[in-house]
Amino acid sequence: MSPRFKPGDAVTVRRAYPPGHLRTPHYIRGQAGVVERICGSFPNPEELAFGRDGLPARPLYRVRFVQKQIWPDYRGAQADTIEIEIYEHWLEPATEGKTHA
Amino acid sequence: MHDGHPHPHDRRPDNEGPLTDYQRMEIAIRALLIEKRILTADEIRRTVEAMDARSPALGARVVARAWTDPAFKARLLGDGTAACEELGIRMGATKLVVVESTPAVHNLVVCTLCSCYPRALLGLPPDWYKSRSYRARAVREPRAVLREFGTELADDVTVRVHDSTADMRYLVLPVRPAGTEGWSEERLAALATRDSMVGVSVPKTA
Numbered sequence: 369m370s371p372r373f374k375p376g377d378a379v380t381v382r383r384a385y386p387p388g389h390l391r392t393p394h395y396i397r398g399q400a401g402v403v404e405r406i407c408g409s410f411p412n413p414e415e416l417a418f419g420r421d422g423l424p425a426r427p428l429y430r431v432r433f434v435q436k437q438i439w440p441d442y443r444g445a446q447a448d449t450i451e452i453e454i455y456e457h458w459l460e461p462a463t464e465g466k467t468h469a
Numbered sequence: 470m471h472d473g474h475p476h477p478h479d480r481r482p483d484n485e486g487p488l489t490d491y492q493r494m495e496i497a498i499r500a501l502l503i504e505k506r507i508l509t510a511d512e513i514r515r516t517v518e519a520m521d522a523r524s525p526a527l528g529a530r531v532v533a534r535a536w537t538d539p540a541f542k543a544r545l546l547g548d549g550t551a552a553c554e555e556l557g558i559r560m561g562a563t564k565l566v567v568v569e570s571t572p573a574v575h576n577l578v579v580c581t582l583c584s585c586y587p588r589a590l591l592g593l594p595p596d597w598y599k600s601r602s603y604r605a606r607a608v609r610e611p612r613a614v615l616r617e618f619g620t621e622l623a624d625d626v627t628v629r630v631h632d633s634t635a636d637m638r639y640l641v642l643p644v645r646p647a648g649t650e651g652w653s654e655e656r657l658a659a660l661a662t663r664d665s666m667v668g669v670s671v672p673k674t675a
Contacts, residue, residue, distance in 0.1 A: 391635045393581050395608065407564070410636045428635055430566075435630075444612045447627040453635035 371427040377403045378462035379431060389417030392458045400462050401433040404451055427456040525663035527558050528590035528640055533658035536645040563589045568631060569642045575626050576641045577668035579607035580633040587638040591663055608632055618669040641668040648675040
């Protein structure tokens with residue numbers, strides 16, 4: 369699968385809570401960030417966890433988020449960030465008008 | 470010697486409670502692999518020995534090289550895995566991302582989901598790295614966590630936390646300590662501590 373997003377793209381993490389083995393931490397679901405880099409494509413861990421082959425491999429991104437947007441009570445600099453690896457099927461293009469990193 | 474004083478070799482309580490489900494599972498799978506001749510007991514032992522032999526000294530070599538060789542540093546930041554293999558370090562399946570700290574940016578690594586750690590370069594993770602407390606707090610209040618590790622950062626230093634949630638592993642390239650101009654790689658490597666490569670600390674000073 370060729371990557372749908374490129375570095376610098378504004379994205380939103382899907383706010384979804386399906387059961388199973390997931391690599392998208394709860395605290396980041398629904399949040400808006402910016403693609404920092406494309407890490408390559410990897411078998412989908414949500415499938416691997418159940419003994420399947422995880423193919424086709426899914427593009428994986430590092431997405432950068434602004435801490436003060438993630439944690440309302442965050443104590444630290446405005447520029448502080450958190451970067452997380454997120455698979456493409458958890459990302460959507462950021463919706464218009466939303467603030468992002 | 471024995472007149473009522475505690476015996477110097479008081480029996481220490483056994484550190485072996487009943488097996489957990491995961492311990493049982495591991496023993497069962499290991500026994501099956503051996504029984505089915507997929508692995509031998511010696512191969513398993515050798516792998517454990519090799520895992521235990523990896524230590525932060527490997528990561529420190531990488532850091533010291535990056536501190537002294539700008540071209541290597543550029544390659545390391547571009548493709549961490551390939552650059553480490555250049556130094557003869559066996560990376561296996563590890564996809565390494567090296568994040569560079571500067572006087573203006575401090576990097577910190579955590580795995581909130583489990584305990585992903587660049588074992589190929591640092592060996593086994595310390596217990597605190599795997600604790601729920603570190604995993605939960607490093608993302609939410611990294612500056613407070615850093616302070617507890619004795620790392621005071623100025624307010625205008627940016628803190629960048631890296632949550633190792635999937636297929637990448639992270640190594641922090643810390644800032645080279647001041648006053649080390651002209652030092653050999655070997656001498657520099659002694660300053661690159663494990664904790665400085667995870668980012669909870671900074672290297673030793675010269």
